[in-house]
Amino acid sequence: KQEVTQIPAALSVPEGENLVLNCSFTDSAIYNLQWFRQDPGKGLTSLLLIQSSQREQTSGRLNASLDKSSGRSTLYIAASQPGDSATYLCAAESGGSYIPTFGRGTSLIVHP
Amino acid sequence: DTAVSQTPKYLVTQMGNDKSIKCEQNLGHDTMYWYKQDSKKFLKIMFSYNNKELIINETVPNRFSPKSPDKAHLNLHINSLELGDSAVYFCASSETGGGYGYTFGSGTRLTVV
Numbered sequence: 001k002q003e004v005t006q007i008p009a010a011l012s013v014p015e016g017e018n019l020v021l022n023c024s025f026t027d028s029a030i031y032n033l034q035w036f037r038q039d040p041g042k043g044l045t046s047l048l049l050i051q052s053s054q055r056e057q058t059s060g061r062l063n064a065s066l067d068k069s070s071g072r073s074t075l076y077i078a079a080s081q082p083g084d085s086a087t088y089l090c091a092a093e094s095g096g097s098y099i100p101t102f103g104r105g106t107s108l109i110v111h112p
Numbered sequence: 113d114t115a116v117s118q119t120p121k122y123l124v125t126q127m128g129n130d131k132s133i134k135c136e137q138n139l140g141h142d143t144m145y146w147y148k149q150d151s152k153k154f155l156k157i158m159f160s161y162n163n164k165e166l167i168i169n170e171t172v173p174n175r176f177s178p179k180s181p182d183k184a185h186l187n188l189h190i191n192s193l194e195l196g197d198s199a200v201y202f203c204a205s206s207e208t209g210g211g212y213g214y215t216f217g218s219g220t221r222l223t224v225v
Binding site for chain 2: 032034036038041042043044045046049087089091098099100101102104105
């Protein structure tokens with residue numbers, strides 16, 4: 001059974017810092033790993049999707065990497081802004097089930 | 113707009129009632145899902161459904177049932193609502209076969225009083 005862990009659970013940083021959010025998964029036989037953002041009281045917005053054959057994906061100030069062998073993914077946020085404040089969730093889709101398993105998220109606050 | 117849409121956005125109801133939440137996607141996806149997000153913000157799969165297969169999380173009470181009139185819709189019916197059913201319910205969709213990622217609706221906040 002896939003288990004996904006996100007560290008840290010919460011993070012508070014001043015504006016401008018570069019950030020690394022961590023996601024680890026127990027079953028390395030994944031189809032993909034997806035990072036989402038959730039604003040308070042809102043739904044999930046997809047940020048980046050890394051297929052199992054890929055090592056990383058980039059979108060603007062966001063870069064996500066995937067290391068299947070070690071069961072880890074990181075989300076790198078460059079030059080953080082107050083608008084980046086949200087909860088960041090990673091989800092690993094395991095081979096065979098086609099159902100993503102979510103971590104509990106990292107709650108990020110970027111203060112001016 | 114292409115999207116996954118859920119209705120209603122908010123639902124307040126009394127214990128013991130039966131209620132439904134509707135979900136529609138116009139992305140052409142053939143698999144849809146229901147997730148429950150509890151008070152600690154943990155997202156837990158409830159159902160996965162496509163034309164061929166319904167996968168049920170064994171921890172979901174049988175008071176919950178998905179109904180799919182066609183592949184663009186997956187509604188969630190809940191019978192005999194309990195206080196512990198209060199949560200945010202999310203619908204999502206994807207292409208079958210894995211690896212394509214997921215699109216989520218904006219959620220339905222259910223409050224049972």
